[in-house]
Amino acid sequence: MADLSTTWMGLKLKSPIIAASCTLTGSVEHVSEAARCGAGAVVLKSLFEEQIMQDAARSLGGNEQRFFYAQAEDYIREYSRGDALASYLELIRASCREVPVPVIASINCVSAGEWVQFAREIEDAGADGLEINIFVMPSDPSRSSAENEQVYFDVLSAVTKAVRIPVAAKVSSYFSSLAHTAxxxxxxxxxxxxxxxxxxxxxxxxxxxxxKPAPLFSTPEDYCHSLRWIAMLSGSVGCDLVASTGVHNSETLIKQLLAGAKAVEVASVLYLKGFEEIRTMLEGLEEYMDRQGFASLSELVGRMSMKNSLHPAAYERSQFMKHFSDIS
Ligand SMILES: Cc1cc2nc3c(=O)[nH]c(=O)nc-3n(C[C@H](O)[C@H](O)[C@H](O)COP(=O)(O)O)c2cc1C
Structure with a gap:
């Protein structure tokens, strides 16, 4: 029987499917269900930088308004009524107690502010790792791409200095030179x-x-953008790559592993089909590995990366020339 275990940031995972940060992973019951269905790790629902600062302001007895970020104010008022930080630390403790797989805390942030100190409390609560979901919307015309990108370096350096647990950066592809930045x-x-x-x-x-909000969930066709970049960056970036967005079935899971992902994160499929789908996807992976004669994931991961592909240029192709000529 094929060995489905993998490693991620030095953590040993029994399978390459990680339950992604989402509202479902905000409860111990759902986190436990994800683990029961075979998830190799779970990323808890994110705490927002703004929530941390709001609670910090409240506990300091200061004027909490000064910490508000204009865009987030309404949301934060609604979402973090009560002691968000204490509840989050309790979620970490309870999840670590209940679940036999690595529990990764998650913070959504836009700057390297005072909130970074809170990362230590996350570590002390027992989290096995920390995922930083960081995004600077490049919409301010007065800021250069270099200024925007520096924020990523400032945040991640500050967080990795603050904690000893492994840190993952969940990013978008909004970089002027993604390969260089990655x-x-x-x-x-x-x-x-x-x-x-x-x-x-x-x-x-x-x-x-x-x-109105655009559709909340990804579709099974949404994986290609991530697949291309995982394949192009695999083997040339000094850290593990994890694929996220559009992984809805075992075929896409296998593609992302072949491209070079050590694991995938899944969210939408959990809402659309339930946690049992993790088991179904793992069965599909195992059946594929047995059929193809792969004894372990290490034999499979990166087999179709750009470096290992017979046609690496195909990953760089972005225009439809051939298809335009074929389609009438
Ligand atoms: C309802 C919902 C809530 C989410 N909440 C978070 C969150 O708190 N933090 C985060 O980093 N990502 C969050 N995400 C994004 C997911 O973790 C994931 O990156 C994204 O949905 C793409 O993966 P998918 O195609 O498997 O859904 C959320 C996604 C959904 C659908």
């Missing part, structure tokens, strides 16, 4: 890049002329 980011001490985050996006209701 190669440079491990100098901050991170153990993994998770590629890519999927964002809340606004949409327009054409009848009411109001904004």
């Amino acid at each position: 190669r440079a980011l491990p100098s901050t001490g991170i153990g993994s890049l998770v590629m890519f985050n999927r964002f809340f996006s606004p949409d327009i209701d054409i009848d009411t002329m109001e904004l």
Whole structure:
């Protein structure tokens, strides 16, 4: 029987499917269910930088308004009523007690502010690792790409200095030179890049002329962007790569591993099909490995990366020339 174990940032995982940070991983019951269904690790629902600062302000007795970030104010007021930090630390402790797989805490942030000190409390609560979901929207025309990208380095360096547990950076592909930045980011001490985050996006209701949220969940076709970049960066970045977005079935799981991902993170499929789907995907992987004669994941991971592919240029191709000529 094939060995499905893998390693991620020095952590040993019994399988390459990680339950991604989402509202489901905000309860111990769901975290336990993910582990029961075969998840190799679980990333808890994120705590937001703004929540940390708000609670910090409250406990200091200061004017909490000064810590508010304009864009997040309404959301934070609604979401973090009560002691968000204490509840989060309790979620970590309880999950670590209940679940026999690595429990990764998660923080969403946009700057290297005072919140970074809270990472130590996360470590003390027993988290096996920390995933930093970091995104600077490159929408301010007065800021250069270098200024925006520096934020990533500042945040990740500050966090890895603050804790001893492994740190993953969950990023988007919004970089002016993604390959260059991805190669440079491990100098901050991170153990993994998770590629890519999927964002809340606004949409327009054409009848009411109001904004509405775009579809919350990914589709099974959404994996290709991540697949291309995992394949192109695999073997040339000094940390583990994890694929995120659009992994809904065992076929996509296998593709991402072949491209070079050490593991995948899944969220949408858990909402759409339930945690049992993790088991189904692992059965599909095992059946594939037996059929192809792979005894362990180390024989499979990266087999179709750009470096190992017979047609590496195909990963770089971005125009439809051939398809335009074929399609009438
Ligand atoms: C309802 C929902 C809540 C999410 N909450 C978080 C979150 O708190 N922190 C985070 O880093 N990602 C969050 N995500 C993003 C997922 O972790 C994941 O990166 C994204 O959905 C892409 O993976 P998927 O295609 O498997 O859904 C959330 C996704 C969904 C659908």
